[in-house]
Amino acid sequence: MDKLLGLLADGQFHSGEELGEQLGVSRAAVWKKLKAVEELGLALDSVRGKGYRIGSGIELLDHKKIERCIDADVRTQSEVHTCFITDSTNELVSALGPVPAGITRFCLAEHQTKGRGRRGREWSSPFGSTVSLSALWQSGEGTASLEGLSLAVGLGVVKALETLGARALALKWPNDVLWQGKKLCGVLLEVHGDPTGECEVVIGIGINVRLSDEQLASIGQPAVDLFRVCGRTVSRNALAGQLINTLTHLLDGFGQGGFKLFREQWCEYDAFRGKEVTLMASTRSVTGRYMGVDDQGGLLLETASGLHVFNGGEVSLRQS
Known part of the structure; x- marks a missing residue:
């Protein structure tokens, strides 16, 4: 499969005969491998007289x-x-x-x-x-x-x-x-x-x-x-x-x-500093003003009861 994808990665058409010769397999085997390519979620173009290609090409990890x-x-x-x-x-x-x-x-x-x-x-x-x-x-x-x-x-x-x-x-x-x-x-x-x-x-x-x-x-x-x-x-x-x-x-x-x-x-890249946010855990949620993070990466949240620190784990954040 990786060799077939390497041939198709350029986005150009390749005939079934050419692919078979390169892979050392029959046309029927090429067809089965092409079906497997589609099963990976890749868009495969097929044009009579031209062959097969991955429309936009693909860069494989090398x-x-x-x-x-x-x-x-x-x-x-x-x-x-x-x-x-x-x-x-x-x-x-x-x-x-x-x-x-x-x-x-x-x-x-x-x-x-x-x-x-x-x-x-x-x-x-x-x-x-x-x-x-x-x-x-x-x-x-x-x-x-x-x-x-x-x-x-x-x-x-x-x-x-x-x-x-x-x-x-x-x-x-x-x-x-x-x-x-x-x-x-x-x-x-x-x-x-x-x-x-x-x-x-x-x-x-x-x-x-x-x-x-x-x-x-x-x-x-x-x-x-x-x-x-x-x-x-x-x-x-x-x-x-x-x-x-x-x-x-x-x-x-x-x-x-x-x-x-x-x-x-x-x-410098903080998306929510100074904004009203809601922190959600498995059993509760807390809303307040997001004041950034401390030296340990804990989230600083200002609420009616004062400034609180929340650590990561199973806590998620969204803007209110």
Whole structure:
């Protein structure tokens, strides 16, 4: 399948005979593989006398191209894996086994079948249309030292996207990247280990790169993709490489100084500061004026009873 998609990725027509010769299979086998391509959700054009094509073309993840986008110093601190389809990159990045000390592992997939968002929601990742990346990072300072990490990661994503031309981005506490109020990227952290000792964090990032109108509408909340933000096609491989660069440096800084090193920058992108908001948890909701975040990434909410601090987890935020 990956070889067939590699042939069709240029957006040009390829005859069934040509595809069969390139793949070393019969015309009947080519037809079955083409049906499987459509089952991935890719729009396949078929024209008699011309053959088959993926209408707008597609850029597949290419490990070598990603490596070329990674800074030399980052290569010595990272381990990068790409795959075709997986249940979840968050699960895959841990399933590959122990990570050497001082190394951050990154995993990317063309498509996730069971991608997860916050609060148990499904994260949609249509084939070849997003960047689904997970990082496995180790810390010796305990889980308590990781407060505010999801906010810092969101800031890192914004910086990577700006390097590739995105503008007018905003951050929604605790971990969404927005553009004009629409969701462009989500971050999910899973922490395991000792509250005061060795621990590891799986950082899952999903960025909409280029989705159809129908795919965006199916997400279930206002959403946007990088193509619409930048007004042009952005290379998924360049984006993956830039994310790895930015996150590697960010995690190094966070390990030394925590979220307070990033708080001032994060506040520059804060989507809701000074606005009336409602915080929703599983059993209650609280409304007040959103006053930003503290040095640990806790949300500051001014209510009739005073100023209160709320931490992440299963708490969500919306404008009142």
